[in-house]
Amino acid sequence: MASGKFILISLCSVLLLSQLIVPAHSWSCCLSYTKRQLPCKRLLAYSLQTINQNCDINAVIFHMTNGRFVCADPLSSQTRRGMQCVDQRQQQEAKIMA
Template identity: 50%
Template structure:
């Protein structure tokens, strides 16, 4: 009975370690090439900034789209417009949620 509990505990610990490792490798990945496609604002969910670190050779804007990520040149005009579009959308959402909170209080 005790050995089965130890086995279950070992399996659970292994799952936690593997899950943590997979999560850390996904967040540590870096993009090495820019996309040549211009992305429409309405498809962009968000973005993150990739800086030059030891394993990443380029600065980039990583756009978040449904089901994927796309690497863009931060100096490109369309990239700047995409970032501005996302920032404005976020600002509007914050203002709307702030008004709802103020009216419900």
Template identity: 50%
Template sequence: MAGDKARLVAALCSLIVLAAFIDSTQSASCCLRYSRRPIPCKRLLGYTVQTINTSCDINAIIFHVPGRFVCADPAMNWTKRGVKCVEDMRRKMEEIMENGTSVATTSS
């Protein structure tokens, strides 16, 4: 009967080993519907494009605002404005960064 128990323990152990992989379970978080209210441009930190070409089933723009992500309908005007706003700001930032580094290199 000792062999019996050993087998049982072995079987349980293999289950637990399988179960140990659980923590890394991961799946994509998708936008399933859209926010109705527009978000003012000054709140936006960035955005992510969600397309139906991967595991998500609707197209969306995911805006990053402090502390959360907000789903927006890419067809809405405020969404397009928001994307443009982020792009403009990004360009401005890049210019500033470039100028900053060039100033730094000339001064040294």
């Protein structure tokens, strides 16, 4: 009887932990887009988030000079300008380093 209680408690613990771990992953996903215009000089880099990565929306994640991350709509012309700005700066830096 004691081993039955142990198995039941273990199973409940595993279920509880699995419920806590899954939502923790969604904290690293963008849930909405910024409406602010992002100044080119404050953009360091960007990364792409896709729905295939268990996130709810596609997004461009801008890495800012202040250490923050800002989520932007990948279909927005403002977002594409920000990405071009970062790409051009990285190309210029690569030429200087070569």
